Amino acid sequence: MITLTINGKVHQTEVELNEVLLDTLRRLGYKSVKRGCETANCGLCTVLVEDKPVLSCSLLSLRADGKSIVTLEGVRDEAKILGEFLAQEGGEQCGYCTPGLMMNTIAMKRELVDPTDEEIAHYLMGNLCRCSGYVSQLRAIRKYLEV
Amino acid sequence: MYTVRSYVRPESLNEAITELRSGKHNRVVGGGVFLKMQHRAIGKLISLDGLGLDQITETEDSVHIGGAVSLREIETNPIILEHFPALSYAVSQIVGVQMRNLAQIGASVFSRYGFSDIIPCLVATGAKVKLAHAGEFSVEAFLTMDRDWDILYEIIIPKGVTLSYDNLRQTNGDFSSLNLAIGKSSDQVRIVYGARPMGAFLAEQASAAAGQGKTLEQVTQLVKQEVPFGTNLRASAKYRRHLAGVLLEHLWEAE
Ligand SMILES: Cc1cc2nc3c(=O)[nH]c(=O)nc-3n(C[C@H](O)[C@H](O)[C@H](O)COP(=O)(O)OP(=O)(O)OC[C@H]3O[C@@H](n4cnc5c(N)ncnc54)[C@H](O)[C@@H]3O)c2cc1C
Ligand code: FES
Ligand code: FES
Numbered sequence: 001m002i003t004l005t006i007n008g009k010v011h012q013t014e015v016e017l018n019e020v021l022l023d024t025l026r027r028l029g030y031k032s033v034k035r036g037c038e039t040a041n042c043g044l045c046t047v048l049v050e051d052k053p054v055l056s057c058s059l060l061s062l063r064a065d066g067k068s069i070v071t072l073e074g075v076r077d078e079a080k081i082l083g084e085f086l087a088q089e090g091g092e093q094c095g096y097c098t099p100g101l102m103m104n105t106i107a108m109k110r111e112l113v114d115p116t117d118e119e120i121a122h123y124l125m126g127n128l129c130r131c132s133g134y135v136s137q138l139r140a141i142r143k144y145l146e147v
Numbered sequence: 148m149y150t151v152r153s154y155v156r157p158e159s160l161n162e163a164i165t166e167l168r169s170g171k172h173n174r175v176v177g178g179g180v181f182l183k184m185q186h187r188a189i190g191k192l193i194s195l196d197g198l199g200l201d202q203i204t205e206t207e208d209s210v211h212i213g214g215a216v217s218l219r220e221i222e223t224n225p226i227i228l229e230h231f232p233a234l235s236y237a238v239s240q241i242v243g244v245q246m247r248n249l250a251q252i253g254a255s256v257f258s259r260y261g262f263s264d265i266i267p268c269l270v271a272t273g274a275k276v277k278l279a280h281a282g283e284f285s286v287e288a289f290l291t292m293d294r295d296w297d298i299l300y301e302i303i304i305p306k307g308v309t310l311s312y313d314n315l316r317q318t319n320g321d322f323s324s325l326n327l328a329i330g331k332s333s334d335q336v337r338i339v340y341g342a343r344p345m346g347a348f349l350a351e352q353a354s355a356a357a358g359q360g361k362t363l364e365q366v367t368q369l370v371k372q373e374v375p376f377g378t379n380l381r382a383s384a385k386y387r388r389h390l391a392g393v394l395l396e397h398l399w400e401a402e
């Protein structure tokens with residue numbers, strides 16, 4: 001049995017010894033957490049653990065025991081603002097990458113003070129997007145950082 | 148994904164190494180990012196969490212990195228940024244922030260990946276590793292020795308070495324097609340190529356020539372003679388040999 005505090009709510013749950021956090025979170029109903037490559041490449045499965053962005057597809061649930069976790073469900077207000085900028089700027093096309101991009105952008109806003117375009121691109125390097133070419137995403141993120 | 152018979156969270160390094168060596172299917176888990184992609188039947192999976200191996204400290208003459216320090220911590224830690232900013236840069240090239248918050252340095256060095264961006268930097272500085280069972284070795288010696296079931300719990304980097312690093316990647320997040328680390332101290336120069344695609348190689352003749360003040364052209368020629376380069380999907384040996392000179396020129400000019 002492990003204890004996870006997810007978006008402020010305490011959950012106690014049994015997990016398989018080789019279960020990863022992505023599967024535990026989805027089983028507990030946090031369906032904003034999406035499954036992508038599962039090989040640590042795409043960033044789609046990003047959640048915050050103890051305020052740091054991590055790949056939930058790669059973190060063993062047992063190693064998250066006792067930790068505080070934030071998913072997109074826990075940052076709805078910020079996600080709404082960022083989502084609107086992404087839509088306005090054409091930064092969301094098929095939308096596949098958006099949940100992971102939003103989580104990492106929100107983490108970046110909390111961590112970096114006044115980042116340059118280069119610093120933004122570097123921080124978000126682990127979030128792959130097949131559609132946008134990243135330029136429209138960057139425009140949207142710039143606007144979001146000014147809010 | 149692997150399967151696991153039991154999960155152990157030891158309270159001391161001694162306990163951890165005893166558990167690891169109690170069965171040949173046992174494994175330690177660092178960040179778990181690479182292990183996850185392996186299809187093996189693991190007996191005991193041994194966590195390194197809670198052993199205090201996640202610290203970076205310094206003494207007068209060296210920097211000490213615990214085996215469970217994350218790559219992101221290495222990238223952002225003030226001690227590393229002060230003494231080895233090129234190591235921070237090298238690490239920052241790996242995949243993305245979310246992955247680097249998980250992946251750990253002990254696993255990265257113990258696994259001796261040919262594509263490593265970290266190992267060439269450590270060889271160039273003359274760093275040492277501490278293994279719970281086998282003891283202390285230079286990283287260079289560790290790369291070629293027989294490895295037994297062990298835990299890499301500390302890396303020691305001597306201060307007083309100026310490290311520089313460069314790489315060429317076809318795209319962000321990919322492995323290096325080739326990387327180069329150069330360590331300069333008061334008495335020597337160490338020129339180390341990695342991702343050749345084989346592991347880190349210390350170019351001894353070229354290093355000695357650079358230490359004697361030979362020209363870039365002379366050192367480049369020695370590199371091309373003595374460093375073995377191979378071919379894989381990312382680059383041919385011929386391209387890598389050419390690139391070796393380009394990377395050397397970059398770092399030479401950056402002085
Ligand atoms: C998609 C992807 C891209 C990558 N790209 C790069 C790159 O460009 N450059 C680069 O340098 N690296 C790269 N890496 C490797 C990465 O930097 C890490 O080295 C790798 O993920 C292993 O770290 P980990 O903490 O996840 O190890 P784990 O997955 O936990 O362990 C890997 C192996 O090391 C063993 N192990 C773990 N900790 C220790 C220890 N302290 N002592 C002894 N053995 C231990 C485990 O038993 C296992 O066999 C990449 C990895 C991935 C997944
Ligand atoms: S699903 Fe986790 S990185 Fe792609
Ligand atoms: S919008 Fe389609 S992958 Fe990013």
